[in-house]
Amino acid sequence: MPLLRRSTSPGPLQPRSWVRRHKFVTAAVVLAVVAAGLAVWQPWRPCGAGMSAAGSSGSCVGLNVESGSFGTNDAVAELRERVLEHNAGVTDQDFVTIVVLDNMTPDPSIDSIGGDTVRHGVEGALTAARRANDTTAVGAKTPKVKLLLANYGTDEVQAAEAVRQIELAREQERIVAVVGLGQSLEHSRTAASGLADHGIAVVSGMASADDMNQHVGTGEKLHEFFRITPTNIDAAKAGAAYLRQQRPEKVMLVEDTNDADSYSLTLAEAFKDAYRDQEISSAEFTSLSDPSGTARPDFMAGEFARVYSRICLEKPTHLYFAGRGNDLRSLLDVMSQNTNCTGMSDVDVITSDDATNLVGRPLPRFDNRQVRVLYTSVATKGQWDGVPGQEESRASYESFESAFVGMGMDNADALIDGYAMSVHDAFLVATKAAREVGGAYGMVADKIKALDCVEPFGGATGKIAYKNGHAGQGNPVGKAMPIMRLDVNGHPVQESLVWPSGQPFGPQSCE
Template sequence: MPRTALLDRLAPGNRPAGPPVRPRSLLHRHWIVVTVIGVLVLAAVIVPLRPWEQCGAGLTAEGDVCVGLSLDSGLLRDDDPLADLEAVIAERNAQAGAAYKTVVVLENLTPDPDVDSTPINFIRHEVQGAIAAAWPRPDTTGVKLLLANFGSNAEHWRAAVDQIVASAESERIAAVTGIGISLQNTRDAIAELSSHGIVTIGATVTADDLNVDAAGKRVKNFFRVGPTNSDEAHAAVNYIAKLPKRRTMLVADVNEADTYAGTLAKAFADQQLVPIQFSKKYDSLEGQLTGTSRDEYLQKLFRGMHSDICNAQPDVIYFAGRGVDLRSFVYALSNDGACQQLRSVTVISGDDAATLVGTKLPLTGDIAVTPLYTALAYPDQWKMFTGNDAALTYQQNYTDFLNSFTGTHEFEAGHLSDGAAMIEHDAVATAVDAAEKDPSSGSRSVANFVAEIDCNSAVPGATGFIAFRQDSGNQIDKVLPILRIQADGSAGPVDLVWSQGRPLDTSPSCTS
C-alpha cells in the first residue's frame, strides 16, 4: 500500500466509527502512541520506495521494471543504467518549440542478462545514436524523443503499443523506431502499430518476415534502415565462396519465437553457391529456462556437438543464432577437449554477434576459432570504400554524424564500435526527415513521406544513404561490413560488401 494511502487510512477522521461507549483500557487510553508505533513499523517496511515502484506517466510496473511509454523520461527500474541519457532527453524535450514532432524509440530498455540476448551497453549506444539524430546541433528544437519499453523478449509489447497509440495525437508522434530484436512479439507490435496508421522504422531488426503479419499480409507502414537476413546470408556466402577452403557446416537455432535465427538459417540454407555438408540444430528456449542461465544451458548443449563437429571437419561453420549463443558455442569448442581431425575453424554469424563486441573470448583453445560476422555498421567501414566517386560523400555523411555524436553531445567515440549508435541514428534521422516534410501534426500522415524516400530522395546516414523499396519497405543496396572479433573483444574490418552487389545509385536517373 502506498505510504500516503496508509497515513490517510490511519488519520483520526478516517477511522471507522466504533460503539458509543468503549471500555477505558490501557491500550485504548494510549491509542495515539500505538498508532504512531504502528505507522513507524509499517513505514520501515515500505520505505525507502525504490524508483521503479513509482513508474512515471505512461508507464506501469511489471515485476521490478516499468513498461510502456515514458512520457516524462523517468526511471525504468532501480539503479537505471539509462538514467543519465533519460535526463538528457528530458532536458532537450523541455526545449522543444511549439511545432515539435515526436519520435519514439521502442526497445527492451531493461534487459535481464540471464534471459535476454542484448546487453545493456548495446541498448545505451542505440539511445545515444537516437539522441544524436534527434538533436544534431545544439540549437535543434523541432523534435522530441520518447523512450518506450516492452521488457524482456518484448513480453509487454501490448502495454507499450497501447500507450503509444493512446498518446499518438497528444504527443504528435511521427514514427516509432528501434523495435529491438526479431521476435514474434516484435512482429506483433509492428503489425499493431501499423493497424493504427503509425509508422515503424526498424533499426536492428533483420528477419525477412517482419514486414508481414501473422496472416502473411504485408505490413504497409513498416520500413527498416538495416539489411534483411537474406542480405546478410548473401554477403556471407559471397565471402565464403572466395575462401581457399570452404567445407561448410550450418548450426541453427530452431526456437520458433526467434524469427531472426529462423530466417537467417533459411536464407543461408536456400542459397546454392556454397554447399552445406552438415547441419546441427539447437533450441535456445529463450525466456523458458528455469534454474539455470542461458549460457550455462547452451554450453552444456553445445559440448554435446563437439564430437560431431570434430568428425565433420568443417572449414567454415555458419552460426544462425544470437550473439550470446555464439559466445557459448565458442566456449564449448575451446574447452571440451582436443580434436585431432579439426584444429581450427572459421565461424561466421549474423549481425547479432555485434553484441559480443567488448566481450573476451577464448579463441585459441582446444579448437581455435576465427569469429566473423556481417555487421549492420562499423565506424571505420568507409575507409574500405574506395574506387567510387561517391566514396567521399559517404564519408562526409558519417563525419556529420560523428560531429553530432562526439561534438554536440560529447559521447565517446569508442561507443561506436558495435554499430548500434550508427544504425539507430539512421532510423531516427529517417523519421525526422519525413516528419519535417509532413505539414500535418497527425501520426497517420507521416507514412506517405517515409514511403517517398527512394533513390531519388535518399536520406544521408551514418551507415550510408537510406532508401526504401516501395513493395516491401526494405532498404535498397545496404552496405554490410564483415568484421572479425578478436580475443580481447575488439572488432576489426575484414571486407565491405553491398547487399545487391553495388552501392545505391542516387543519380537523377536512378530507378531502384
C-alpha cells in the same frame, strides 16, 4: 440579569449519533473513499506515468513520459536525464515527438541483447534529435522534435502494453513515429504490428529478420513498417559471398531452432538458400527465452556440448552460425574447453550482426587451433574510409560522428556495433518525413516510402531508399555491410565492405 452557573447535575440521556450506531458501515465508507483516492495517488507505485510493472521482474514497460526509472536492469539510467533536458529545450508550441522503443531493461540471465547495445541506440537517437533541431541535417528545422523512450520488455503481453500506452499518449504528446525495435523477436513483431494497426509509422534501426515487415496476426505486409538495416537475406548473401572467396573445404551450418526468435530462423533459411549450390552439413540447437529456471549460460553450455560433438565428428573448416551473439559466445567457450578432438584443424566462424554483443569481451583461448570469428555488420565506425566512390556517404558519416562526439557520448566501442548509427538514421528519416507532412502522423509512412534510388536519404549508414510495391516492403535496398573480424581481445577490425548485389548503391538498386 442573574449570573448563569454551570449545572453539575447530569443532563438528559442523548441518543447515540448515526455515526456511532453505524461505525462499521462508516469505516467501510471511509476505506472506499481512501481506496478511490489511492487510484489516483499511489506514491509507492514502482512505475511512473505511462508505464506499468512487468510482472514480478521489477521492470516497467510502456511509454516513459516523465523520464523516470525503468526499474530493474534499467539500461539507460544515465541517459534519461539527457532526454528530459532535450525536451525541456523544445519550447515551441508546434512540435512533434518520436518514440524510441526497445527492451530498455535487458536481463542478462535470459536476454541475448546487452545493455551497452541499447544505450548506444538511445545515444544515436539523442544525437539525431539535436541535429534535427539545431542543423539542416534533414532540411527544415521545424517543427521541433522531442524524444521519448519506451520499453516493450520481453514478451508479447508487455509489447502490447507498450503499444497501448503509445497510442493513448499519441494526441497529447504529438507522436508521429516510433523508431528502434532493436531485435527480431516475436514481441518486436507484436509491437510493430500493433503500431501499424494504429497507423503509426515504425522505422526499425536493427531488426533484420525478413518477416519483421509482416503482420503478426494476418501475415500481410506492414505498410507502416521500415528498417535501416539490411535484411537477413542480404546478410546471408554477404556471408555466403565471403565464404566462396575463402574456398572452404567443408562448411557446417549451426542453427538455432527457437521458434520465438525470427532473427535466427530467417538467417538460417536465408543462408541455406544463398549457399544452396554448395554442399553443407548442419547442427541444430535450441535457445529458450525462459529455460525453465536454468541459468541461460548453463542451459546453452549443455546445448552446445551436443553441437560440438557433431563438429568434432565432421571437422568442418568453416562454420556459419545462425544464432544470437551471446549464444555464439557459449559455443566458443565449449569449443575452447574441449581440446580432445583428434584431427580438428583451424576454423573460421562466420555469423551476422548480433555478434556485436561480443565486442569488448576477450575471446576464449584455443590452444591447439586457430578460431577466427567474423560477422556481417549493419554499420561500424569509419566504415567508408578508403572506399572509392563513396565520398557522399563518408561525409554523411563524418557529420554524424562529429555531432556524436561533440555531445560527449563517444567511448572506445560506442560506434563499433552500428546501433548508434542505425537508430540515428531511423530517427532522422522519421523526422524528415514528419516535417514534410507538417506533423500529420497518418501521412508519415507515405513520405518515407517516397525515398527511392533517385532521391535517397543520405545517412551515416549509407544511402537509404525503398522500392515501392516490392515484396520486401519497407526493406532498404543496396545497403553496404562491413565484414568484421574479432581479435583476441574482442575488438572488431573491419576486413572489407560489401553490398548484397556485389555492386555499390545506385539507381540500379531499385530495378
